[in-house]
Amino acid sequence: MSIAVAVALLLGVLCYAVFGGADFGAGFWDLVAGGTERGRAPRGVIEHSLGPVWEANHTWLVYCLVVFWTGFPGTFAEVMRTLYLPLGLAVLGIVLRGSGFAFRKAVETPFAGVAFASSSVVTPFFFGTVAGALASGRVPGPAVTSWVNPTSLLGGVLAVAVCAYLAAVLLTADAPPPLTEYFRRRAWISAWVTGALAVAGVVVLRLDARRIFDRLLGPALPVALVSLVAGLLALVLLRRVAARLVRLLAGLAVAALVVGWGVAQYPYLLGTHARIASSAAPHSSLVALIVIVAVAVALIGPSFALLYTLQQRHLTDE
16 A cells, blocks of 8 residues: 555656646746847747646645655655755745746736746756755755755756756647747757766766666666657657657656656665655555545546647637
């Protein structure tokens, strides 16, 4: 039962990484689109793509928090005690991002747009440092060095790059013909940057987080290869196939990356001291949680499918 809850938690992280990551990445391209006139057209595509779904994707973050603190309360407490700084900064970024996106049309000031775009970079960066702290076994630990270290900083930068890659691929599929090449070039650039960071990350993990390095080259290697192949195929097929297949491949690349991290962490939640089974809540709580998760997924899944279907068919336009 504890494994089932851990899988449910990983599913939530995966969904937030894919759907929320695409939103954060779109904000990154908004940030670097240029001045008001030069960036008007790409920002229009970004706003149209994000408009109906940008806030809905935080449902998965709430899902992750509920499953984590209910299923593994002791471990959740250790994470919050150690990583309250990056988690607090990520939440601040979410708040600023939401208010910036909501007000940048209503308020005649560039600050709202800057708040939205810059927070779209800040938030995944701090979430990435949290992932790096967990992967390198630094929780529990000091409040600063647990997330200010080579593995955590790599995780933060890699999270921003992955979000930018995913968003660029999806925006290429969504953009009208005059802007298709604009986003395609950015998809290629972000893919090369992400690949370079991944290669550098191998060295960083070998020196700073040897256990996760060994696991990534061991049990998690097939999943990592799936991520690599899917990401490359999405780029190669950008010009040649239907947008739906490209979206699926890009999402699969990010999803496999998250699953690979989960496989590398197994059977521990934290370091090598907090095993999934020993960290779990009592059996009766886990049973109730699994039932609630099943009901939640049965409600959320079709709702999201309907929302994205309406958006892709441009039926949510005002």
